[in-house]
Amino acid sequence: MVxxxxxxxxxxxxxxxxxxxxxxxxxxxxxxxxxxxxxxxxRLAHDTSAWRNLPNPMGAANWFSLLTMLWMDPLIxxxxxxxxxxxxxxxxxxxxxxxxLNQTFQSHWGHEVRSQTHPNYTRxxxxxxxxxxxxxxxxxxxxxxxSLLQPVVIKFxxxxxxASPFADNQPVHTPMGISxxxxxxxxxxxxxxxxxxxxxxxxxxxxxxxxxAKSIVMDCVYLKTLQLSGGAKRAMxxxxxxxxxxxxxxRVYQGYLGGPWVLMAPLTLVVLFVLVGIEMGPVVGLVGGMxxxxxxxxxxxxxxxxxxxxxxxxxxxxxxxxxxxxxLQGVRVVKLYAWESYLERRIDAIxxxxxxxxxxxxxxxxxxxxxxxxxxxxxxxxxxxxxxxQGYQLTTSVAFTTLAYMNVARMPCxxxxxxxxxxxxxxxxxxxxxxxxSLNEVVLSVDPPLQTxxxxxxxxxxxxxxxxxxxxxxxxxxxEIEGPMTLKNISLTIAPNTLTIxxxxxxxxxxxxxxxxxxxxxxxxxxxxxxxxxxxxxxE
Numbered sequence: 156m157v158x159x160x161x162x163x164x165x166x167x168x169x170x171x172x173x174x175x176x177x178x179x180x181x182x183x184x185x186x187x188x189x190x191x192x193x194x195x196x197x198r199l200a201h202d203t204s205a206w207r208n209l210p211n212p213m214g215a216a217n218w219f220s221l222l223t224m225l226w227m228d229p230l231i232x233x234x235x236x237x238x239x240x241x242x243x244x245x246x247x248x249x250x251x252x253x254x255x256l257n258q259t260f261q262s263h264w265g266h267e268v269r270s271q272t273h274p275n276y277t278r279x280x281x282x283x284x285x286x287x288x289x290x291x292x293x294x295x296x297x298x299x300x301x302s303l304l305q306p307v308v309i310k311f312x313x314x315x316x317x318a319s320p321f322a323d324n325q326p327v328h329t330p331m332g333i334s335x336x337x338x339x340x341x342x343x344x345x346x347x348x349x350x351x352x353x354x355x356x357x358x359x360x361x362x363x364x365x366x367x368a369k370s371i372v373m374d375c376v377y378l379k380t381l382q383l384s385g386g387a388k389r390a391m392x393x394x395x396x397x398x399x400x401x402x403x404x405x406r407v408y409q410g411y412l413g414g415p416w417v418l419m420a421p422l423t424l425v426v427l428f429v430l431v432g433i434e435m436g437p438v439v440g441l442v443g444g445m446x447x448x449x450x451x452x453x454x455x456x457x458x459x460x461x462x463x464x465x466x467x468x469x470x471x472x473x474x475x476x477x478x479x480x481x482x483l484q485g486v487r488v489v490k491l492y493a494w495e496s497y498l499e500r501r502i503d504a505i506x507x508x509x510x511x512x513x514x515x516x517x518x519x520x521x522x523x524x525x526x527x528x529x530x531x532x533x534x535x536x537x538x539x540x541x542x543x544x545q546g547y548q549l550t551t552s553v554a555f556t557t558l559a560y561m562n563v564a565r566m567p568c569x570x571x572x573x574x575x576x577x578x579x580x581x582x583x584x585x586x587x588x589x590x591x592x593s594l595n596e597v598v599l600s601v602d603p604p605l606q607t608x609x610x611x612x613x614x615x616x617x618x619x620x621x622x623x624x625x626x627x628x629x630x631x632x633x634x635e636i637e638g639p640m641t642l643k644n645i646s647l648t649i650a651p652n653t654l655t656i657x658x659x660x661x662x663x664x665x666x667x668x669x670x671x672x673x674x675x676x677x678x679x680x681x682x683x684x685x686x687x688x689x690x691x692x693x694x695e
Contacts, residue, residue, distance in 0.1 A: 207242040214248050222356050256367055257374045259283050276589030291360040292415040299423040301350040306559035312339045313552040365411035372404040379592055386623050387594035394477025403584035410581020413574030420567035431560055435542050443538040450530040454572045457523045462579035464516045471509045523572045530568045535561040597675045614649040619681030621671045641667050
């Protein structure tokens with residue numbers, strides 16, 4: 156565990172309030188002695204501003220501190236005394252910074268772009284966080300194994316308590332070879348402690364994975380927005396881009412939170428009912444397993460339906476955000492032409508559709524959660540009924556062991572539905588983000604080196620032709636361009652230290668000419684020279 160000082164500067168006494176100081180001054184003027192009861196209690200001012208500059212202690216913590224989260228004790232101790240501020244939190248670990256995550260992701264995404272006709276964003280994101288994802292899933296698997304061992308120890312402990320060790324003065328031996336009840340109780344305690352500790356640590360790792368994935372999504376969407384070509388900008392509205400960066404990134408985060416349980420929940424339940432079959436007979440295990448499988452299958456189908464409704468909600472939300480953003484950006488035009496009522500009706504209609512879909516989404520989600528929550532109770536009752544119907548006597552050991560197994564099944568059943576929904580929504584969000592990442596980018600023109608000698612022109616074009624209608628590689632010839640040229644036969648010379656104004660009607664190509672100067676539009680032919688650095692301030 157890493158220890159760091161909580162007090163970075165010597166303690167400073169807090170000054171008394173102006174009201175108390177005024178009262179003391181007045182009493183002194185009247186000749187009254189110093190009244191200690193008027194003084195505020197002395198407090199120490201804690202300065203933790205340096206914590207912001209300290210490295211994250213998680214990077215240097217040992218394995219025990221990581222498992223038990225002891226490295227966070229100083230922060231929790233400080234938070235118990237006063238509300239935490241931004242400067243109270245340490246720096247991020249180097250592997251969790253946006254720069255490191257984006258660099259790793261860009262290498263995998265670049266490989267996808269080079270090797271695949273249709274790059275897969277989900278695969279690139281998976282490869283970026285592959286090691287941590289597999290390690291977290293394995294940790295959940297080990298935690299499930301420890302949970303499944305607890306009912307076995309409970310069974311042996313109950314058999315030990317039911318036996319009479321004083322009948323023939325012989326020690327009681329369990330199938331595990333342990334003849335001491337204290338050892339069995341200690342073993343059960345250790346298993347419970349380890350399973351809870353590993354489960355909490357696994358939840359921390361999945362949260363860390365989700366935050367890393369969300370950071371990657373927001374970062375790559377922002378960087379891609381800066382590189383979109385003119386045609387791509389017309390295809391994607393600002394509302395859709397905001398939805399990708401906010402809503403879809405949150406869906407990816409939720410998907411990573413429940414991702415390990417999509418695999419571990421069915422696997423844990425299969426092993427659980429195998430153990431129930433060994434304990435109560437194969438028929439009981441088969442009946443209980445089939446009943447649980449039917450419930451899980453229904454939950455899986457229902458989760459897919461919920462995911463489909465959620466995708467419709469995201470589509471409607473993107474449309475609403477797009478319309479609202481456009482209305483706010485063009486509020487002057489809306490006021491000028493008195494379009495308030497029309498826009499209000501359109502937004503209300505979209506919002507009504509969104510509320511209808513949200514109502515359906517919440518109804519299916521809650522129903523799915525309730526059914527999967529009561530599934531272990533129904534399976535327990537069915538197992539006990541079949542066991543008694545076969546003519547077996549229901550003993551205390553069998554009843555409590557089966558109850559312990561069903562308690563283990565509660566966690567997989569409760570999280571399976573939400574995990575499937577989260578993963579399906581995350582995959583759908585990754586597909587949308589992948590389509591956005593595959594849009595055409597700006598094909599920048601290469602400018603000549605800067606000239607240090609006096610020049611006659613800062614900007615010069617000679618019979619230059621430009622077009623937006625090209626493929627992403629920019630390898631089309633002039634005869635292969637679809638549609639007319641955006642700018643044709645442009646000859647322009649701008650001398651240094653001069654002001655040039657371009658005037659023309661709407662759609663005449665003024666903005667395209669600026670894009671040509673910036674090198675954002677593809678140059679088909681002719682010459683273009685822009686000497687020096689360029690600064691562009693958009694009027695929007």
